[in-house]
Structures are given as structure tokens and as C-alpha cells.
């Protein structure tokens with residue numbers, strides 16, 4: 001794979017993270033990047049996420065062995081229409097990272113006329129953050145990476161793509177685009193809609209009760225973190241997976257009517273049962289920790305999956321005489337530590353902690 005050319009279109013969180021993972025594994029390959037946002041391109045180059053900037057998509061695809069489209073899903077569909085018009089290297093592999101698959105894979109059938117292979121892809125990990133600054137080579141470590149090859153796709157092309165993406169350390173699985181969209185609708189797209197709707201509910205009530213926001217602590221923050229993600233990305237996902245989301249919404253409305261009924265009748269047994277069944281199912285999900293005390297002075301720190309990282313963070317704060325009242329690991333997915341939530345005693349302590357952790361090269365931020 002060395003001395004080969006990789007071209008990535010869209011250098012945000014996901015495109016940037018994939019670029020870093022590829023560079024780590026295939027050190028002699030050349031990674032070219034293109035983005036409509038010039039600033040993202042400049043940052044990507046200066047952070048060495050890419051080796052070279054491609055001035056246009058047409059020059060970027062020239063001689064590229066691997067092309068990765070990492071833009072919002074509606075743009076990805078448009079870009080496929082554009083890519084088929086260009087002079088692509090024979091035997092090149094083209095993939096995408098979009099959160100929906102059916103529409104993209106259908107559009108990509110246009111590549112059949114060319115001597116290239118398109119394999120749809122979706123790394124099932126991410127963040128509410130956007131942009132190349134948030135990109136990390138370890139973002140997909142241990143996460144599932146879904147591939148949706150066509151039935152006629154040659155096995156060696158799938159293996160080839162997995163080799164390219166080996167540095168992600170993700171677990172590859174294959175399924176049809178239809179199954180992908182159904183499953184992703186249930187565990188990702190619909191929950192996102194609910195998170196956003198909870199925020200809307202609080203935002204409406206906040207006009208009458210200004211204290212609400214200050215009181216919105218652990219629970220509300222946990223369940224709505226994803227509502228801080230890119231509205232462009234999520235608009236596109238919902239447009240693409242409209243039927244799945246609409247059908248889940250209908251089920252949800254029926255379920256809420258049922259819940260309304262058991263609350264109205266104040267049937268303690270039914271209410272208990274409702275929570276107990278949910279708890280049992282939720283507890284069955286691997287590796288989640290509970291028990292944080294909500295705090296108004298929270299600081300969030302991105303941490304890689306290294307032994308000793310928590311003691312390093314707490315040690316840095318101890319040296320500065322900053323007390324932590326609570327510490328909690330917020331996983332963004334299974335098997336990997338993602339974000340540390342530190343609760344501090346005061347605003348001043350939080351500002352000091354932010355400064356000293358940043359000085360020690362940790363990525364720390366105040367709002368999650």
C-alpha cells in the first residue's frame with residue numbers, strides 16, 4: 001500500500017480521523033485532501049492530517065488508489081454524480097463514511113460503467129463535535145465499521161479496503177444498505193431526534209422558568225449531548241432515512257400513549273414494570289458506569305485509551321492544588337474511554353483546571 005495515493009473529500013471530524021488512521025498505518029502513502037471550506041483545508045495541512053491539498057476534486061482523484069468521500073450524506077450523493085465524470089485510476093476503490101447507506105449505494109451504481117469499485121462504509125463512532133480540529137486517529141478504535149458491498153463486489157476489493165482502513169482498529173462487519181439504514185435508524189437516527197426534541201421542550205419552558213437551565217445537570221446533559229452535533233449532518237441523515245424514522249416515530253407515539261395511560265391510572269405496578277424492564281435491558285449493554293453527582297462546574301477532557309491517563313489528569317490538577325469533587329467517564333461508545341467529566345468546586349477552579357490541562361496538551365472544554 002505504500003507510495004500509493006489516497007484522496008479524501010471532506011476533511012471534517014470523520015474525514016480527518018480516517019486520514020490520520022491511514023497515515024499511521026501506511027506511512028509512505030500520500031494523503032491528499034479537498035474541502036469546500038478553505039479553512040478546514042489549511043488546518044488539515046498544518047496539523048499534518050493530510051500531506052497535500054488538492055485544488056480541485058478533478059486533480060485530487062487523478063491517480064488516486066483510494067478515494068474517500070466524508071461529507072454530509074446529501075453532498076456525498078452529489079459528489080458521486082461528479083466523480084463518475086472524472087478520469088479515475090483503473091482499479092481504484094471508492095468508499096464513503098455516511099451515516100446512511102441506501103441512497104448513496106444506489107447512486108454509486110453509476111460507477112459500474114467504470115473500472116473502479118465502490119464500497120459503502122460507515123464507521124459507527126463519532127462525536128457531537130465537528131471539524132478537522134476534533135479529528136483523532138483513535139476515534140474508531142474498537143468501534144464497528146459497517147461495509148455495504150454489492151453482491152457482485154469482489155472479495156479481494158473488500159479485503160483491500162479493510163487493509164487501507166486497518167489503522168482505524170475498528171471491527172469490520174458487512175450488511176446490506178437496507179439493513180444498515182434500518183438498524184442505524186433505531187439506534188442512532190431516531191435517538192438523535194428525541195435528544196433534539198427534549199432540548200426543544202426545555203427551551204420552550206425556560207422562557208417561563210429561567211432557573212431551568214442552571215438546574216439542567218447530569219441527566220439532561222447525558223441524554224441530550226448528541227443534540228449539540230452538526231445540524232447539517234443530521235438534517236441530511238433524516239432526509240435520507242425518512243421512512244425508517246417516520247415509522248419509528250409512529251411506534252414512539254403509540255408507546256407514549258401507552259405510557260400516558262399507565263401514568264394517568266397511576267398504576268404503580270405498571271410504572272415500576274416500565275422502568276424495571278428498561279433498566280434490565282439498558283444494564284445489559286456492556287461497560288457503562290453510573291453514579292456521578294451533578295455539578296455546575298464541570299470540565300470535559302478528551303482522553304485516549306491509555307492506562308494511567310486518569311491518574312495523569314488528576315495528578316496535574318493536584319499539583320496545582322485544584323480539588324475535584326467528582327469524576328466520571330462518559331463513554332462515547334463501548335470498550336473505549338472517550339471523555340472525562342471533572343466536577344470542580346468553583347468557576348475559578350474550573351478556569352484554572354482548563355488552563356493547566358491545556359498546557360499539558362489535553363483537549364479540555366467547558367460545555368459537553
Ligand SMILES: NC(=O)c1ccc[n+]([C@@H]2O[C@H](COP(=O)([O-])OP(=O)(O)OC[C@H]3O[C@@H](n4cnc5c(N)ncnc54)[C@H](O)[C@@H]3O)[C@@H](O)[C@H]2O)c1
Pocket residue numbers: 009010011012013014015034035036037040070071072073075076097098099100122123124125126127128129130131132230233237
Ligand atoms: N460525526 C459523527 O459522529 C459521524 C460518525 C460516523 C459517520 N458520520 C458521517 O460522516 C460524514 C461527515 O461528518 P463529520 O462529522 O465529519 O462532519 P464535519 O462537519 O466535521 O465534516 C464535514 C466536512 O465536509 C465538508 N464539505 C461539505 N460539503 C462539501 C463538498 N461539497 N465538497 C467538499 N467538502 C465538503 C465540510 O466543509 C466539512 O469540513 C457525514 O456523512 C456523517 O453522516 C459522522
Ligand SMILES: O=C(O)C(=O)C[C@]1(C(=O)O)C=C[C@@H](O)C=C1
Pocket residue numbers: 098099123124125126127128129187188189226229332
Ligand atoms: O457519539 C456521538 O456523538 C454520536 O452521535 C455518534 C454516532 C451515533 O449515533 O452513535 C452518530 C452518528 C454516526 O453515524 C455514528 C455514530
